Amino acid sequence: MSFTGADHAHMARALQLAERGLLTTTPNPRVGCVLVRDGAVVGEGWHERAGSPHAEVHALRMAGEAARGATAYVSLEPCSHHGRTPPCADALIAAGVARVVAAMEDPNPRVAGRGMRQLAEAGVDAASGLLEGEARELNVGFVSRMTRGRPWLRLKVAASLDGRTALANGKSQWITGPAARRDGHAWRARACAVLTGIGTVRDDDPRLTVRDVPTDRQPLRVLVDSRLELPLDARLLDGGPLLVVGAVEDATRRKALEDRGVEILLLPNAGGKVDLPALMAELGRRELNEIHVEAGVKLNGSLVREGCVDEYLFYLAPLLVGDTGAGMFALPELTGLDQAQRLRIHDLRQVGGDLRIRARPA
Numbered sequence: 258m259s260f261t262g263a264d265h266a267h268m269a270r271a272l273q274l275a276e277r278g279l280l281t282t283t284p285n286p287r288v289g290c291v292l293v294r295d296g297a298v299v300g301e302g303w304h305e306r307a308g309s310p311h312a313e314v315h316a317l318r319m320a321g322e323a324a325r326g327a328t329a330y331v332s333l334e335p336c337s338h339h340g341r342t343p344p345c346a347d348a349l350i351a352a353g354v355a356r357v358v359a360a361m362e363d364p365n366p367r368v369a370g371r372g373m374r375q376l377a378e379a380g381v382d383a384a385s386g387l388l389e390g391e392a393r394e395l396n397v398g399f400v401s402r403m404t405r406g407r408p409w410l411r412l413k414v415a416a417s418l419d420g421r422t423a424l425a426n427g428k429s430q431w432i433t434g435p436a437a438r439r440d441g442h443a444w445r446a447r448a449c450a451v452l453t454g455i456g457t458v459r460d461d462d463p464r465l466t467v468r469d470v471p472t473d474r475q476p477l478r479v480l481v482d483s484r485l486e487l488p489l490d491a492r493l494l495d496g497g498p499l500l501v502v503g504a505v506e507d508a509t510r511r512k513a514l515e516d517r518g519v520e521i522l523l524l525p526n527a528g529g530k531v532d533l534p535a536l537m538a539e540l541g542r543r544e545l546n547e548i549h550v551e552a553g554v555k556l557n558g559s560l561v562r563e564g565c566v567d568e569y570l571f572y573l574a575p576l577l578v579g580d581t582g583a584g585m586f587a588l589p590e591l592t593g594l595d596q597a598q599r600l601r602i603h604d605l606r607q608v609g610g611d612l613r614i615r616a617r618p619a
Contacts, residue, residue: 260358260387267291267298267330268360268387274303274312275332275395280472281306283449284544286333286399290316292354294327311336313345317352325353332392334363334385337372346372350379359385360392364403398449398546401567407541408449412550412560413441413570414585421582422554423460430461436609437572441551442469444570448549450477450500450540454556458482458491465551466496476549479540481531481556485510489517504531533563558587561598569600571614 260268274289282288282304290312292300300323302315310318313335317324329335335345335357349357357376362369362385376383393400398409415433416422422432431438445451446467453465458480465478475497480487483504493499494517501514504525511521524539526532540548550560560566591597599619606613 260384263293263296264330264358264387267293267328268332268358269391270298270301271312271330271332272360272388272391272395274301275392277303278305279395280446281474283307283474283546284399284402286396288312288331288333290332291330292316292320292324292327293330294320294323299323299327311345313348317348320352326355328356328358329354330358330387332360332388332395334359334361334370335372335376336363337368337375344372344375346375349376350381354381356382357384358387359383360387361385361389364396364400366403396546397567402541402544402546405541407537408545408548409567410452410537410548410550410560410565411444411448411568411570412552412557412566413444413572414557415441415572416574416585417576417578417582418573419577419579419582420585421578421580422585423583424578425581425583432576433572433574433611434609437574437611437613439469440608440613441570441572442467445476445549445551446470446472446474448476448547449545450479450548452479452481452548452550452552453493454552455480455482455486456553456555457551458487458493460553462492463551464492464496477545479536479548481533481536481552483530485514485521487514487519489513494519502531502536504529530559533559533565537565554584554587557585561586561588567617568603569614569616571612571616572608573612573614575610575612 271289271291275287278287285307289303300316300320302312304312329349335349337344337346373383373385401409451465466475477498479500482501485503485507500520502522502524524532524535600616601619602616604615
């Protein structure tokens, strides 16, 4: 299927609209829709949050009778099943839309392609694959959960140019500048959960809430704490829901934390630590799409070793700390560079006075 320049422009607009739901649609995907008739845009919409009308419905309401004979550009295949809302494929057919172009098929294997087939069987000219890469990036966590049963895990590290995350005495605030910290909060805001470890809580006493960017939704905070050692005066206990994932039962500590409103989940592995791959599967079952990690060298290393990291978010500040400072990852010693985990740089840019590198396992 070949697409015109106009097709590309209208789909780019649909993706732009979808991005307006970046912080709010979870657990649903971010979706935008543009309706075009005789070369003119007659309707636009985007999905705002779970349970509210989908992008197609908003666009159809705006277009009214002008939707008849129009082309719908949708960043994700129109749904064909009843969820919290009725199927959008039915709504497009009922409105008399003549053509539907989707950026990508629904990644849910149970329904993938069904909406497009339903449209085609009703006589609608239906095609997909236009700007598919961009659409997948926008919903990378949703795609991960639908296809792998686990969220997309993005690990953030702030460090000096020589790779040090803190001084030898533990001080780390602030290695990076205000612009990088705001950018980090934007990545927190789009995530479904922010994950950290008990070592970071002891060292930094973080809140892990979104503060530097406007949002009306705070992500779930998840703490990996094998022995349920979270101090009862920790700031993590304030600011919203908290899931503590442990490996060793302690009835006294459990009750003290549950009395503070904390949910406790035990997921031990054979070594008496938290089973991190099992945690990823559990977060997928809870319909979490993107996990944002802000942890210390030990948990960072464990996540890498156990194959849980999908993307790295490095913020590098133009300063040198020296080899006595804390590193990024606690990993086994290598005897050859061929044993190193290779990364592929996905995006590289300057944020304020710092450098931001997004990288993924090669």
